[in-house]
Amino acid sequence: MDADPQGSVGLSLTRQSRVLPGFYDLMADPVYPIDRLIVPTRLETLSLVAAGQTSDYELGGGEMGVTLHRVREFLRSVEGKGYEVCIVDTAAGLFGATADVLSASSAVIIPQQAEPLGIRSVPKLMSVLARMRVVNPELSVLGLLLTMMQPGLAESREAAQSLKDILPSELLFQTMIPRDDLFIRASARGLPVGAMENGAGAMAVFDRVRMEVEAKLTAMAQRK
Ligand SMILES: Nc1ncnc2c1ncn2[C@@H]1O[C@H](COP(=O)(O)OP(=O)(O)OP(=O)(O)O)[C@@H](O)[C@H]1O
């Protein structure tokens, strides 16, 4: 589900996503039929909910607490429909719809570019997330996932190293997403990287991320 008003998840999976109803339509209208929001993709096991029409939502945000309630209701109903996992892509930041999605979620993954400026804000981000557990004690931080990694660039390697120094090892994904021009070519064609003719390598990286996520979710379930 795309909860980023810029709606880029949808764009990379289906070209019609700009006109599809989605997350923000549901936030504006709680009785919006959910079945009309869930669209199939070329992957049988993956369905998509686009961002939809944000109208004035992104400007002022929803009424306090209303979004949170509607996100929770939505997650409950897709679970009832048999979906195992609902991955919600949010805009950066910890306010507005992003905060509401976090308050309704059981786990969060933090993608972080491997560059020094971004890394410096990580401790602050972690402490805000910890405070968010006051509102949502269910929320586990699955970990921080380094992206745009360039092993040939000293700054990129240093960023990765300083994250290792400040984060407990279980909070850092072992897999790192390398910077790869294939992403740019894939997004130009409106395809997921894995669907590109030479996408097997990128696909393998995300498959390792998937395995790490599954292991973390299993461990999380066992702790409960
Ligand atoms: N590993 C990568 N290698 C090269 N380019 C990448 C990689 N990951 C993403 N990109 C490119 O960078 C751009 C932004 O990526 P993406 O949308 O994933 O970032 P984002 O952090 O979600 O941005 P936003 O905050 O706008 O949602 C895209 O155009 C994408 O093609």
Ligand SMILES: [Mg+2]
């Ligand atoms: Mg994004």
